[in-house]
Amino acid sequence: STLNEIQPNSSEDSIFFLEIVxxxxxxxxxxxxxxxxIVLWFLCFKIKRNEFTVYVLNLAIADFTFIFSCFVTFLLILMNLQSPVLEKYFSLVVDIIFYFGYNTSFFLLTAIGAERCLSILFPVWCQCNRPKHLSAYVCAFLWTLSCLITIFSCVLNFLIFTPIMVLSSLILxxxxxxRPPQQRHQxxxxxxxxxxxxxxxxxxxxxxLTNIVKYxxxxxxxxxxxxxxxxLNIINSSANPLVYFCVREQKQSRLGRKPRSLGSNRSCQL
Structure with missing residues (x-):
């Protein structure tokens, strides 16, 4: 488990190791x-959600869950539980939360990249045929998938979602x-x-990769x-809120193009 593996193996370097940690x-x-x-607070109480900010909201929840599990892991190490039974069950619960947050963040980031990729490859089709609540459905499916994968300790997400993520980013x-320079701001x-x-x-x-090598x-x-x-994973999850600020700026920049968007929607409905 993560809790057992991150603890020092000998008492001689335990103090130095814990100080570094x-x-x-x-x-x-x-x-x-x-x-x-902050991202959760803004998206829940300050900003009206759209099809894309739903992804960002769920991504923030997943990252918060992952980081919180790491924080609890560190506290358990400092507490140095003397009971093997308590340590075993605490470690099991923290590991489940750890991989649940990690997998969900992984899947959501893949979905964000894939949907943005489709929106620039097939803009008219996406605008006219995209279901209204697709983001919510996708997020619910990915949370469920992450739960199943976490429970059964499956590593297929590494073989399935990583290629999709890399391919979507390459297309983007x-x-x-x-794109011409005058469109770079978009x-x-x-x-x-x-x-x-x-x-x-x-x-x-x-x-x-560490888990694969460990296996x-x-x-x-x-x-x-x-x-x-x-x-390194904590650093990644801490950097993800930057996506929110970009989404907000993108939303504000679209205000001037709203009439055109409405016209496009009407033409799709005809």
């Missing part, structure tokens, strides 16, 4: 909880580069999605390797 974990954890909490990148949202995916691949994938070659996985991979 405390210093390096607390800052990104606090920033991540605060940043995602090519499309952005081919692509800020797509650039942010690409950067977010790149940050995910760099900072979040080590956790999945086949457990002797190669040390507590420090698990600690580093979890820390």
């Amino acid at each position: 405390f210093v390096s974990f607390m800052l990104p954890t606090i920033l991540g909880l605060g940043g995602n909490g 990148f090519i499309t952005v580069q081919r 692509t800020r949202l797509y650039i942010t999605i690409m950067v977010t995916v790149m940050v995910f691949l760099v900072f979040a994938m080590p956790v999945r 086949w070659l457990p002797e190669l996985v040390s507590a420090r390797l698990v600690y580093i991979s979890v820390l």
